[in-house]
Amino acid sequence: MSCLVVNPRLICRGPGDASFGTSPGYGCVADRAEEQRRHQEGLPYIDDSPSSSPHLSSKGRGSRDALASGALESTKAGELDLEKGLEMRKWVLSGILASEETYLSHLEALLLPMKPLKAAATTSQPVLTSQQIETIFFKVPELYEIHKEFYDGLFPRVQQWSHQQRVGDLFQKLASQLGVYRAFVDNYGVAMETAEKCCQANAQFAEISENLRARSNKDAKDQTTKNSLETLLYKPVDRVTRSTLVLHDLLKHTPCSHPDHPLLQDALRISQNFLSSINEEITPRRQSMTVKKGEHRQLLKDSFMVELVEGARKLRHVFLFTDLLLCTKLKKQSGGKTQQYDCKWYIPLTDLSFQTVDESEAAPNIPLVLDEELEAMKIKISQIKSDIQREKRANKGSKAIERLKKKLSEQESLLLLMSPSMAFRVHSRNGKSYTFLISSDYERAEWRENIREQQKKCFKSFSLTSVELQMLTNSCVKLQTVHCIPLTINKEDDESPGLCGFLNVIVHSATGFKQSSNLYCTLEVDSFGYFVNKAKTRVYRDTAEPNWNEEFEIELEGSQTLRILCYEKCYNKTKIAKEDGETTDRIMGKGQVQLDPQALQDRDWQRTVIAMNGIEVKLSVKFTSREFSLKRMPSRKQTGVFGVKIAVVTKRERSKVPYIVRQCVEEIERRGMEEVGIYRVSGVATDIQALKAAFDVNNKDVSVMMSEMDVNAIAGTLKLYFRELPEPLFTDEFYPNFAEGIALSDPVAKESCMLNLLLSLPEANLLTFLFLLDHLKRVAEKETVNKMSLHNLATVFGPTLLRPSEKESKLPANPSQPISMTDSWSLEVMSQVQVLLYFLQLEAIPAPDSKRQSILFSTEV
Numbered sequence: 001m002s003c004l005v006v007n008p009r010l011i012c013r014g015p016g017d018a019s020f021g022t023s024p025g026y027g028c029v030a031d032r033a034e035e036q037r038r039h040q041e042g043l044p045y046i047d048d049s050p051s052s053s054p055h056l057s058s059k060g061r062g063s064r065d066a067l068a069s070g071a072l073e074s075t076k077a078g079e080l081d082l083e084k085g086l087e088m089r090k091w092v093l094s095g096i097l098a099s100e101e102t103y104l105s106h107l108e109a110l111l112l113p114m115k116p117l118k119a120a121a122t123t124s125q126p127v128l129t130s131q132q133i134e135t136i137f138f139k140v141p142e143l144y145e146i147h148k149e150f151y152d153g154l155f156p157r158v159q160q161w162s163h164q165q166r167v168g169d170l171f172q173k174l175a176s177q178l179g180v181y182r183a184f185v186d187n188y189g190v191a192m193e194t195a196e197k198c199c200q201a202n203a204q205f206a207e208i209s210e211n212l213r214a215r216s217n218k219d220a221k222d223q224t225t226k227n228s229l230e231t232l233l234y235k236p237v238d239r240v241t242r243s244t245l246v247l248h249d250l251l252k253h254t255p256c257s258h259p260d261h262p263l264l265q266d267a268l269r270i271s272q273n274f275l276s277s278i279n280e281e282i283t284p285r286r287q288s289m290t291v292k293k294g295e296h297r298q299l300l301k302d303s304f305m306v307e308l309v310e311g312a313r314k315l316r317h318v319f320l321f322t323d324l325l326l327c328t329k330l331k332k333q334s335g336g337k338t339q340q341y342d343c344k345w346y347i348p349l350t351d352l353s354f355q356t357v358d359e360s361e362a363a364p365n366i367p368l369v370l371d372e373e374l375e376a377m378k379i380k381i382s383q384i385k386s387d388i389q390r391e392k393r394a395n396k397g398s399k400a401i402e403r404l405k406k407k408l409s410e411q412e413s414l415l416l417l418m419s420p421s422m423a424f425r426v427h428s429r430n431g432k433s434y435t436f437l438i439s440s441d442y443e444r445a446e447w448r449e450n451i452r453e454q455q456k457k458c459f460k461s462f463s464l465t466s467v468e469l470q471m472l473t474n475s476c477v478k479l480q481t482v483h484c485i486p487l488t489i490n491k492e493d494d495e496s497p498g499l500c501g502f503l504n505v506i507v508h509s510a511t512g513f514k515q516s517s518n519l520y521c522t523l524e525v526d527s528f529g530y531f532v533n534k535a536k537t538r539v540y541r542d543t544a545e546p547n548w549n550e551e552f553e554i555e556l557e558g559s560q561t562l563r564i565l566c567y568e569k570c571y572n573k574t575k576i577a578k579e580d581g582e583t584t585d586r587i588m589g590k591g592q593v594q595l596d597p598q599a600l601q602d603r604d605w606q607r608t609v610i611a612m613n614g615i616e617v618k619l620s621v622k623f624t625s626r627e628f629s630l631k632r633m634p635s636r637k638q639t640g641v642f643g644v645k646i647a648v649v650t651k652r653e654r655s656k657v658p659y660i661v662r663q664c665v666e667e668i669e670r671r672g673m674e675e676v677g678i679y680r681v682s683g684v685a686t687d688i689q690a691l692k693a694a695f696d697v698n699n700k701d702v703s704v705m706m707s708e709m710d711v712n713a714i715a716g717t718l719k720l721y722f723r724e725l726p727e728p729l730f731t732d733e734f735y736p737n738f739a740e741g742i743a744l745s746d747p748v749a750k751e752s753c754m755l756n757l758l759l760s761l762p763e764a765n766l767l768t769f770l771f772l773l774d775h776l777k778r779v780a781e782k783e784t785v786n787k788m789s790l791h792n793l794a795t796v797f798g799p800t801l802l803r804p805s806e807k808e809s810k811l812p813a814n815p816s817q818p819i820s821m822t823d824s825w826s827l828e829v830m831s832q833v834q835v836l837l838y839f840l841q842l843e844a845i846p847a848p849d850s851k852r853q854s855i856l857f858s859t860e861v
Contacts, residue, residue, distance in 0.1 A: 086163040086253070086255070087737070088253040088737060088740050089163075089250070089253040089254055090161060091737070091740075091741065091752075091753045091756070091757075092249050092250050092253055092744065092749065092753070093154070093158055093167065093250070094158065094749075094752055094753070094756075095744060095746060095748060095749020095750065095751075095752045095753050096154070096246060096250070096746065096749055097151070097154060097155060097158055098748045098749060098751075098752045099246075099746045099747075099748040099749050100147060100150065100151045100154070101151065101748075102748050103147060103235065103239060104144065104147055104148060104151060105214045105215040105216075106214050106227070106232050106235045107140060107143060107144040107147065107235070107236075108144070108214070108215070109212045109213060109214035109215075109227060109232055110137060110140050110212070110229075110232050110233070111137075111140060111141060111144060112212070112213075113208055113212065114133065114137050114140075114141075117133050117208075118130065118133055121133060127202055127204050127205050127208075128198055128202070128205060132194055132198055135187070135190060135191055135194045136191050136194055136195050136198070136229075136233075137191075138183070138184065138187045138191055139180055139183050139184040139187070140184075140236075142180050143180055143181070143184065143236055146174065146177050146180060147174075150170055150173070150174045153170045154167060154170055157170075164258075164259075166259055166260055166263075167260060168259070168260035168261070168262070168263025168264045168267070169263055171247065171250070171263065171264055171267040172263045172264075172266055172267045172270075174267070175243070175247075175266075175267040175268075175270040175271050175274075176270060178240065178243070178270065178271065178274045181236065181240040181274070182274070184236050184237075185236075185237060185240065188233070188237055191233060192230065192233065195209065195229055195230070195233070208229075209228060209229035209230075210228050210229070211226055212226070212227050212228065212229060212232055213225070213226060213227070214227050214232070240274075240275070241275065242745055242746065243271045243275075244268060244271045244272055244275060245745030245746070246745055246746055246749075247264060247267055247268040247271060248268070248745070249743075249744055249745055249746075249749075250264055251264050251265065251268060253740075297321040297322055297323060297324075297472070298321065298322045299319060299320070299321055299479045299480075299481070300320045300321065300322060300450060300454060301319075301320040301447075301450055301481075302317065302318065302319045302320065302476075302479075302480055302481055302482050303317075303318055303443075303482055304316070304317055304318075304416075304482060304485045305317075305318045305424075305436045305437075305438065306416075306417055306420050306436060306437040306438075307327065307344075307434065307435065307436055307437075308366065308367075308423075308435040308436070308437055311365070311367055313367075313417050313418065313437065314329070315329075315330075315413070315416075315417055315485075316328065316329060316344065316436075317329070317330060317341065317476070317480070317482075318436070319476055319479070319480075320447075320450060320451065320454070321472075322454060322457070322458075323348060323349055323350075323454075323458055323462075324346050324347060324348050324349055325346065325347050325349065325352060325426065325451065326343065326346045326472065326473070326476070327343075327344045327345050327346065327434065328341040328342060328343055328344060328473060328476060329341065329342045329344055330342075339477050340474070340477065341473045341474070341476050341477065342473070343469055343470075343472075343473045345432075345434065346464070346469070347426065347428045347434075348458070348461050348462055348463075349451065349454055349455050349458045350455070350458045350459065350460060350461045351428050351429035351430070351461050352426055352427070352428060352429075352451065352455070353426070353427045353429075354425065354426060354427065354448060366421060366423055366435075366437065368421055369418045369419070369421075370789075370791070371789055371791035371792055371795070372791050372837070373418065374415065374418065374419055375791060375795070375830065375833065375834075377411055377414060377415040377418070378415065378528060378830060379827070379830045379834075380411045381408065381411050381412055381415065381528065382827045382830065383827065384404055384407050384408045384411060385408065386827065387404050388401060388404045388405065388408065391404065412485075412528070412529060413485060415528055415529070416485055416529050416530060419439055419528075419530050420437035420438050420439040420530065421437060421439070422437065422438045422439060422440070422441065422444060423435055423436070423437060423438075424436040424437070424438050424444045424447065424448075429461070439530040439531050439532070440524055440530070440531035440532075440533075440563070441522070441524075441533070441565060441587070442524055442531065442563045442565055442590050442592070443531070445565070445587045445590055446590075485529075498526075498556070498557075498558035498559050498560045498595075499556045499558070499559050499560070499595050499597055499600070499623060499625075500556055500557060500558060500559075500625070501555075501556055501623060501624050501625040502553050502554065502555055502556065502623070502624050503525070503553075503554045503555075503556050503559075503562070503595070503621060503622070503623050503624075504551060504552070504553050504554075504621065504622045504623075504624070504685075505523060505535070505551070505552050505554060505562070505619060505620070505621050506549065506550065506551045506552075506605075506619065506620040506621075506685075507521050507523075507537050507548045507549075507550050507552070507564075507617070507619060508547070508548065508549055508617075508618040508619065508620065509545065509546060509547045509548065509549070509617075509618050510545070510546050510566060510615060510616065510617045510618070511545055511615070511616050512614045512615040512616050513544040513545070513588070513615060514544070515544060516542050516543050516544045517542070517543075517544075517568045517569075517588075518539050518540070518541045518542065518568060518569035518570075518571070519539065519540050519543065519546045519566060519567070519568060519569070519588070520536060520537045520538065520539045520540065520548075520566075520567055520569060521536070521537045521548070521564055521565065521566050521567070521617065522535065522536045522537075522564070522565050522567070523535040523536075523552065523554065523562065523563070523564055524562075524563040524564075524565070525554060525556060525559040525561065525562055525563070525595075526558075526559050526560055526561050527556075527557040527558065527559060528557065528558070531561075531563065534552070534554045534555075534682070535552040535554060535681065535682045536677075536681060537550050538550065538684075538710070539569045549686075550684045550685070550686075551684065551685030551686065552682040552685070553682055553685065554682070556595075556623075559595060560594065560595055561592050561593070561594055561595060562592065562593050562595055562621070563590065563591070563592040564590065564591055564592070564593075564610055564612075564617055564619070565587055565589075565590045566587070566588045566589045566590070566612065566615060566617060567585045567586065567587055567588060568585060568586045568588050569585055570585055570586060588613070588615060589612030589613040589614075589615040589617075590612050590613075591610035591611060591612035591617070592610070593608060593610060593619075593621075595623070600621070600622075600623035601623070601625075604622065605620045605621070605622045606620065606621055606622065607619070607620050608620075608621065632724075632725065632726055632727065632728070632803070632804070632805045639696075640695075640696035640697070641658060641659075641660050641695050641696060641721065642692055642695070642696055642720070642721060642724050643724045643725070643726060644726070645725070645726055645727065646658060646725060646729070646764050646765060646768060647762060647764045647765075650764040650768075651764075656763075656764070656767045656768075657764075657767055657768045657771045658721075658768065659695075660695045660717075660718070660721050661718065661721070661768060661771065661772065662771075663695075663702065663703065663706065664706075664714050664715070664717055664718035664721075665718070665771070665772070665775045667703075667706045667707070667711070667714050668711060668714055668715060668718075668775075668779075669775065669778065671711055672711035672712075672714070672715065673778070673779060673782045673785075673786065674782055674785045674786055675711050675712065675786055676785070676786055676787050677712075677786070677787060677788065678711065678712070678715055678779060678786050678788055679715045679719065679779070679788060679792075679793060679796045679797070680788060680792060680795075680796055681712050682712065682716065683710060683712035683713035683714070683715060683716030683717070684710060684712075684713055685716075687709050687710065687713035687716075688713050688716045688717050688720060690705070691705060691706065691709070691713065691714070691717040692717060692720060692721075695717075695721075719796070719797070719800055722797070722800045722801055723800050723803075726805070727805055728801060728802050728803055728804055728805070729765050729768060729769055729801045729802075730761065730765070730769075730801060730802045730835075731761060731762070731765060732804050732805050734757055734760065734761065735802060735804045737753075737757050738754070738757055738802065738835050739828075739831050739832075739835070740753075741753040741754045741757055741835075742754065742831060742834050742835045742838060743831070750838075751842075754835075754838060754839070755845065758839065758845065769801070770845065772797075772801075773839060773840065773845070776790075776793045776797065776840060777790075777840060779793060780793060780840070790837060790840040790841060791833075791837055793836075793840065794833045794834075794836040794837035794840055795833050797836055798829070798832040798833035798834070798835065798836040798837070799829050799832045799833070801832075801836060802832040802835055802836065803832060
C-alpha cells in the first residue's frame with residue numbers, strides 16, 4: 001500500500017513558496033529531478049498513491065472508468081463509499097499531524113525562555129523568582145513531553161499508511177493523560193495574573209513576553225512567527241477544549257468494523273467526561289433573547305423592531321396609536337407571571353418628525369454585523385431544524401425536542417436582532433432622537449406613511465402622567481396584533497415553510513403616473529424572517545409609462561412574499577431632503593404578492609398586476625423548485641462553450657482558462673469593479689441569453705456586444721457559464737471531500753486537507769479557479785464602493801462552482817437520520833459557500849509550479 005498521506009509533490013517547495021503557511025511539510029521525499037522533468041514536459045502531477053489524485057495515466061484512467069461503471073451495482077457502490085471514507089480518514093490524520101507539529105512549536109516557544117530565566121533566578125539580579133517561573137510555566141514541560149510522545153508515535157504509522165493501520169491506542173493514551181490539562185487549566189488564571197504583574201514590574205520580562213518565537217513548520221527551521229506569552233499560554237486551554245472535536249472528526253471517518261473504532265470511542269468518552277468536569281467556562285454563552293405571546297386610544301399598528309441604543313441593538317415592540325408612538329420592551333417572565341411590557345419612551349404624534357440628515361452633518365454610525373456572522377447564524381438555524389426533524393421522526397421524547405426548539409428560538413431571535421441595517425429615525429420636539437434598524441425599505445416607507453397619515457388628524461401636544469403611561473403600557477398586552485417575532489418556532493406545524501428554489505420575475509411595465517419622471521423598480525423577498533433587496537430594473541427616463549420588460553432570477557430561501565417598490569430617480573439632490581441618510585430617490589408606490597406554492601407549482605409563467613397608490617405594475621412570475629432549478633445536465637455537445645466540459649473547451653481553444661471567462665473578467669475589471677452589487681444584482685435575462693448565444697457560436701463581435709451591455713449582464717453571463725458546466729469546477733469526485741474538509745475542527749488540519757484537495761483538481765479546473773479567485777479578491781478590494789465583501793462573493797459563487805451533478809449525493813448524512821429537503825439543501829448550500837469563502841480568505845494559495853503562477857498573471861492565458 002502507498003505510504004503517502006500528504007502528496008509530497010504538493011508540499012515540497014522552494015524558498016519562494018512560503019505562502020503555504022503552517023501546513024505540514026512531512027514526507028518531502030519526491031525526486032527533484034523527476035519533478036523538474038514533469039515541469040519541463042508540462043506533465044500533470046501524478047500521485048503514486050492509487051486513489052488520491054485525479055491526474056492518472058491513460059491506463060489508470062481506463063481502470064477508473066471501468067470501476068465507475070461497475071459501481072452502479074449496489075455492492076460496488078458500498079465499497080466505493082467505504083474507500084472514500086477511509087481516504088478522508090487519511091486526510092484527517094494528516095491534518096492532525098500538522099496540527100500537533102504546530103502545537104509542539106508553540107510549547108517549545110514557551111519552554112525556550114524557561115532555562116535562562118531559571119538560571120537568572122539563582123543570581124543576584126533575577127528577572128523572575130523561581131516561584132514566579134513555576135507559576136507562569138506550570139505543567140508546560142509535562143504537556144510538551146505528552147504531545148511529543150504522541151507525535152513521535154503517530155508520525156511513523158501515518159508514513160507507513162494502509163487503511164488497516166491502527167492509531168486508536170495512541171489517542172486512547174493521550175486522552176488518559178488529560179489530568180495534566182486539569183492542573184494547567186486550574187492554574188491558568190493565576191499564571192496570567194502573575195505574568196501580567198511581572199511584566200509591569202520588570203521591563204526585561206515584558207520585552208521577553210512580547211517576543212516569543214515559534215517555528216512556522218518542521219522544515220522551516222529559520223522561519224519563525226512572533227507570539228506573545230499571553231497568546232501561547234492560551235494554546236493549551238484552546239487545545240483541550242477542541243480535543244473532542246478532533247476525535248469526532250476521526251471517528252466519523254473510521255468504519256465501525258475497523259479495529260480503531262472502539263479505542264477512539266473510549267478516547268472520546270474520556271475526553272467528554274474530562275471537559276464536562278471542568279468548572280470554569282472558557283467560552284461565554286450568548287444570553288438568550290426570547291419573546292413569548294401575549295382605554296380609549298385605538299391601536300393602528302404594532303411590530304417588533306430593533307432599536308439602536310448607544311451603539312447596541314435592542315429588540316423592542318413598537319406600538320402606533322392614534323395619537324402617539326410608544327416604544328416598549330418585553331419584561332422577562334418568571335414562572336406563572338403574565339406577559340408585561342416596560343415603557344422605554346413615547347412621542348405624541350404632534351411632536352414627532354422624521355430626522356433629516358444634512359450633507360454637512362454625519363449620521364449616527366450604525367454598527368454593521370459581518371456577513372460571516374450572519375451566515376454562521378443561518379447555518380446553526382438550519383442544523384437545529386434538521387435535528388428537530390430527526391427527533392420527530394425517531395419519536396424521541398418531547399423534552400429533547402423542546403430543548404432544540406428553545407435553541408432554535410434563541411438563534412432565530414439573534415439573527416433578527418443582528419440582520420437589519422437600514423436606519424429609520426424619529427425625532428421629538430423636546431430634542432431627543434431615536435434610531436430603529438429595519439431590513440426593508442418597504443417596511444420603513446409603510447411606517448412613515450402610517451404616521452404621516454395619522455398626524456393629519458392630530459392637533460395638540462400632551463404629556464402622560466406616570467399612572468396613565470403605566471395603564472397604556474399594560475393595555476398593550478391585550479391590544480397587540482403581532483404576538484411574537486417572526487420565528488419558525490412560532491409557526492404552526494401545518495403552516496407553509498415557504499418556497500425554496502428560483503423565482504423568475506419579468507417586470508413588464510407600469511401605468512398610473514401623473515407626470516413624466518425617471519422611474520425604476522426594486523424587488524424584495526423574505527428570507528429567514530426578514531426581507532432582502534434582490535433585484536433592480538434600469539432607470540426608464542422621462543416617461544409616465546415605463547416599459548422595462550426585464551427578467552430577473554431570484555433565489556428563494558423559505559420565501560412567502562414578493563415585494564415591489566417603484567422609485568423616482570432624483571438626479572437633483574436639492575429636490576428632496578435626505579431622510580435617515582438614505583438616497584434622494586423617492587418611493588412612488590409599493591405593493592406585494594403572496595407566493596402561493598399551489599399556484600406556482602406547475603412551473604409556467606403567470607401574469608399578475610400589483611396595484612399601488614393608483615399605480616399598476618405588470619409582472620410575470622415563474623417558480624422552479626431546487627430539485628429542478630440547479631440540475632447540472634450531462635454534456636450532449638462538443639461545439640460551443642456552455643454546457644461543455646471545461647477540459648474540452650480549453651483543449652479546443654489551446655488555452656489554460658476558457659476564453660469566455662477571460663473576456664467577462666476583463667470587461668468587469670474594466671468598468672464594473674465599482675458597480676454596487678456586482679455579481680449579486682441580477683442582469684437582464686435577454687442580454688445574458690444574447691451573450692450566451694454569441695459565445696457559443698464564437699461570434700467575433702462579442703467584445704463589441706459586451707462593451708455596449710450593462711455590466712450586470714456580463715456578470716450574469718459568467719455565473720451562467722459556471723452554472724451550466726456539466727460537472728462543477730470542483731468536480732463531482734472531490735466535492736464530498738471538500739464538504740468534509742471544511743467541516744474539520746482543527747484549523748491546521750483543515751488547511752492541510754483543503755489545499756491538498758484543491759491542488760489535486762484537474763489542471764484546467766484548477767487554473768480557471770485560481771484565475772477567478774484572483775479576480776474575486778480584486779472585486780472585494782473595492783468593497784467600500786461596490787458593497788461586495790468576500791462573503792457576499794462566496795454566497796453568489798459557492799453553489800455555482802461546487803454544486804454537484806444530480807447523480808452525486810449531497811452532504812454526507814446518516815441514512816438512519818433523515819432530514820427535510822429544505823434544511824438539507826440549506827446546509828449543503830451553506831457548506832458550498834464556506835468552502836469558497838475559505839479559499840477567498842487565504843492570503844495566498846501555493847501554485848504547483850512557477851509556470852502555473854505565470855499563467856495566472858499573463859494576459860495571454
